[in-house]
Amino acid sequence: MVxxxxxxxxxxxxxxxxxxxxxxxxxxxxxxxxxxxxxxKVIVDPFVGASPYKLMCISNDLNPNIxxxxxxxxIDFLKHFEDSSVDTILxxxxxxxxxxxxxxxxxxxxxxxxxxxxxxxxxxxxxxxxIMKVGGIVISFGWTxxxxxxxxxxxxxxxxxxxxxxxxxxxxxxxxxxxxSCLKMEAGDxxx
Numbered sequence: 001m002v003x004x005x006x007x008x009x010x011x012x013x014x015x016x017x018x019x020x021x022x023x024x025x026x027x028x029x030x031x032x033x034x035x036x037x038x039x040x041k042v043i044v045d046p047f048v049g050a051s052p053y054k055l056m057c058i059s060n061d062l063n064p065n066i067x068x069x070x071x072x073x074x075i076d077f078l079k080h081f082e083d084s085s086v087d088t089i090l091x092x093x094x095x096x097x098x099x100x101x102x103x104x105x106x107x108x109x110x111x112x113x114x115x116x117x118x119x120x121x122x123x124x125x126x127x128x129x130x131i132m133k134v135g136g137i138v139i140s141f142g143w144t145x146x147x148x149x150x151x152x153x154x155x156x157x158x159x160x161x162x163x164x165x166x167x168x169x170x171x172x173x174x175x176x177x178x179x180x181s182c183l184k185m186e187a188g189d190x191x192x
Contacts, residue, residue: 009158017164017171020050021092021141027173028052030160034088034137034175041087044131046074046124049092057090078127086131091148092141093124095169129153132178140174147174155179 013026022031035043035056045051048059048068060070060077070077074093094102114120128138129152138154140147148154154176162171 008156012161014163017168022051026162038088043088044086045090046077047093074124081131083130084133087136089128089138095142134178134180136178138176143169145172145174147176153178
């Protein structure tokens with residue numbers, strides 16, 4: 001965007017993989033850098049899993065056996081928040097459509113075309129953009145650095161690349177901040 005300059009911080013640090021993303025040392029260090037100064041603010045985690053930070057967050061997990069404040073589909077959980085009411089979101093969804101299907105099947109919920117469509121992630125990101133305050137931070141995890149996206153009003157501040165060796169995919173962490181100056185969405189627009 002013209003007139004809006006920014007520097008993106010990049011880090012690359014090797015670490016052993018772990019199904020509990022947030023206990024991987026370089027990821028834990030990044031999270032603590034962003035979460036600890038914001039303890040008195042609204043922090044939301046729609047896919048809390050085994051997160052060691054669940055007590056700091058308003059948490060949700062589809063699995064009823066996971067300790068969380070709510071056990072809903074992520075979109076339904078996020079719809080309960082008012083517009084521009086959240087300071088920080090930890091966005092650690094299943095990283096692929098296959099993983100989404102496994103999560104649903106794992107808790108006895110039927111996998112439908114709606115849960116395995118490509119727009120599954122877009123619909124969640126639209127809800128995240130709606131509930132985030134301007135200046136708020138989203139920390140996204142996955143196999144891409146797509147994050148929430150510029151078209152939803154977010155600019156990348158930091159990217160952490162965590163290679164795990166061998167044939168394992170790197171875990172990519174994207175830290176974005178919501179900026180009013182880069183919001184492009186008009187009423188009814190649906191970014192991808």
